[in-house]
Amino acid sequence: MKKRRVTASILCVVLATATVLSGCGGKKVSDNNTGNAKDGIKTEGSAEPAVYKKLYGAEAETLNYLTSSADVSHRIGANVVDTLVEYDNKGQIKPGLATDWSYDEASLTWTFHLRDAKWVDNTGKEAGAVTAQDFVDAMKYELTPENESANVQNLFGIIANAENYYNGLVYNGGADKDGTIWQPVDFSQVGVKAVDEHTLTYTLEKEVPYFLSSLVYVVYMPAYGPQLEELGKDFATAADKMYYNGAYYLEEFSPQEKHIFKKNSLNYDASLVYIDEIQEIYNAEYNTIGPEMVKRGEVDYAELSSDILDDWMSSEDTKNLISRERPKTSYSYFYCFNFNPQFDAQYEPENWKKAVNNENFRKALSSALNKTKEVAVLESASPDDFVINSITPPEFTFNGEGTDYTKVGDMANLTQTFDEKKAKEYRDLAKKELLASGVTFPVKVLMPYNPSEVNWDKECQVVEQQMESLLGNDFIDIIVEAGPADAFLTEVRRNGKFAFMKCNWGADYADPETWTDPFYQKKGENGYELGYKYGNIAKAIEDGTPSSDAALEYFTLVDQAKEIKVDINARYEAFAKAEASLVDHAFVVPFSISVSKYLANKLDVFEGQYAPFGVSNLRYKGQHLKDHFISMDEYKANRDASEK
Structure with a gap:
């Protein structure tokens, strides 16, 4: 499959000169741009609006896009709040709320000129009216500790004085646990300014090669300033407690009941919004009920699990209702080992802590994971197409010479981790070492899953059977357990209630540094901040375990890579060395890119916005509601057309 390359050299051109891009907004149109079918699309003049109906099974923890880091919340924010720039359906950057922009290298300042836009x-x-001050107020809200934004660290080290301002409020002249003194800083010193109503500037802390691409992430979204000031922490706690400037507004948000999105006719790009209403109906059993409702014509979208796919493909009534998600390199899946277990005593957290800090134990599990067999649960025809050997997916980004980052430096040496012979060798070494340290066998390995995710339970069963069979159930006892469908991220991963679990990460910007964010922990004078990062690798250093040197090696290599700002090839080489270290020491096990789910869907997924980072892929803007479900033949034709 052909894919468009977003090369680092292109991003460098943006930084090397004062780049200016411009565009014009769409013309104003009627609310209902649907009607008579043309190529299966409802077109203008219809008496009925285009209403897209689907079920969902995991509820957003909050509507507050300024504070939430959860994808389920971002899906709402992405459709109701516009960003300064956007990406089209071919992955090319285009004007959004900003009509043009420029960069001054000497002052590290980006300047954006805003179009006329409205809040509703x-x-x-x-x-x-949407003004430059709305971006300033939104960032101040994020940088206010009492608002508890989970995104705020994305601003640290990027926007001038963002970290100083935030920590100045937290410590007010006092010292943090590392002994660093944080004096209060006036917000006027933070690098975000409203020059006038339609001119916004960001001044950077340092040279940031990927800054423009990061603007499609929630941390740079605006919010209506007067409303933020009025509501404070109550902002975005209900549909009527926030304003909207995106393609849609949220008419109703009834948790665990329904979400109703309506087309925003005052949006500057309303002519490119073809679906008038989106109805999302909650059902905890949406995985099983959705396909049946498709057959009854009650919904326009459903995900098809592996246990019904063969029947659907062989049935004359359903075989032409099947298509797939758009392939994407914006997400990577990997297995994390938890170095700071907080799960119940019945799962023996202290025993696990000793085991996980033994590198041969981790390598035994890493080498025993047959990724192809597990991916086959989701994609039986060609599972190896989705298996990866690094955390960063192939074709995510390219260096200044156009070389795929996953082929740069030490990354090129990462190969398939599954190896039955090595798995047994590592097991035998680990068992000898761990017995000497007092570990009891079998080691209990708590592996939870989110029941709202199609087929995740089946994946876990395959992993349990395959790994226990290879390593022996006298060595490990994998315990598969369903977690909560809602707030799974918070309740399970962030609270450390797992031993070994499949996790994922979506890129926030077009640079390898984004793939260090789940694991890298900054060291202070008195240690590392624990609790939020995947697996809490730094706990090995704090506890002085046998894995402390390897963990410190990774963090040091990341620090060194971050300091390389201008020489993109050297920067990529350095990040490649860090990622290879992370994988070689088996702190994580690379698994797969997003396997394109099989769907029944009335949307052409290749019409939507696309970028391997940020929230672009979550938007409905640009997609037409068809009067039929997309078949696999139509899906392939649409894919081929999108690549021309």
Whole structure:
């Protein structure tokens, strides 16, 4: 499959000169741009609006896109709040709320000129104009500790004085646990300014090669300033407690009941919004109920699990209802080992802690994981197409010479981790070492899953059977356990209630540094901040375990790579060395890119916005509601057309 390359050299050109891009907004159109079918699309003049209906099974923890880091919350924010720039359906950057922009290398300052745009309430009524101050106020809100933004660290070291301002509020002249003194800083010193109503500037802390691409992430979204000031922490706690400037406004948000999105006719790009209403209906059993509702014509979208796919493909009634997700390199899946277990005593957390800090034990599990067999649960025809050997997916980004980052430096040496012979060798070495340290066998390996994710339970069963069979159930006892469907991220991963679990990460910007964010922990004078990062690798250093040197090696290599700002090839080489160290020491096990789910869907997924980072892929803007479900032949034709 052909894919468009976003090369680092292109991003460097943006930084090397004062780049200016411009564009014009769409013309104003009627609310209902649907109607008579043309190529299966409802077109203008219809008496009925285009209404897209689907079920969902995991509820957003909050509507507050400024504070949430959860994908399920970002899906809402992405459709109701616009960003400064956007990406089209071919992955090319285009104007969004900004019509043009420029960069001054000497002052490290980006300048954006905003178009005329409007905020609306949850009835679609105009609430105010979008101004540069809305971006300033949104960032100040994020940098206010009492608002507890999970995204705030994305601003540290990027926006001038963002970290100083935040920590100045936290410590108010006092010292943090590392002994660093943080004096109060006035917000006027933070590198975000409203020059006038339509001119916004960001001044950077340092040279940031990927800054422009990061603007499609939630941390740089605006919010209506007067409303933020009025509501404070109550902002975005309900549909009527936030304003909207995106393609849609959220008319109704009834948790674990329904979400109703309505087309925002006051959006500057309303002519490119072809679906008038989106109805998302909650059902905890949506995985099983959705396909049946498709057959009854009650919904326009459903994910098809592996246990029904063969029947659907062989049935004349359903075989032409099947298509797939758009392939994407924006997400990577990998297995994490947890170095700071907080699960119940019945799963023997202290025993696990000793075992996981033994590198041969981790390598035994890493080498025993047959990735192809597990991916086959989701994709039986060609599972190896989705298996990866690194955390960063192939074709995510390219260095200045156009070389795929996964082929740069030490990354090129990462190969398939599954090896039955090595797995047994590592097991035998680990068992000898761990017995000497007092570990009891079998080691209990708690492996939870989110029941709202199609087929994850089946994947876990395959992993349990395959790994226990290879390593022996006298060595490990993998315990598969369903976690909560709602707030799984918070309740399970962030609270450390797992031993070994499949995790994922979505890129926030077009640079290898984004793939260090789940694991890298900054060291202070008194240790590392624990609790939020995947697996809490730094716990090995704090506890002085046998894995402390390897963990320190990774963090040091990341620090060194981050310091390389201008020489992109050297920067990529350095990050490649760090990622290879992370994988070689088996702190994580690379697994797969996103396997394109099989769907029944009335949307052409290749019409939507696309970028391997940020929230672009979550938007409905640009997609037409068809009067039929997309078949696999139509899906392939649409894919081929999108690559031309």
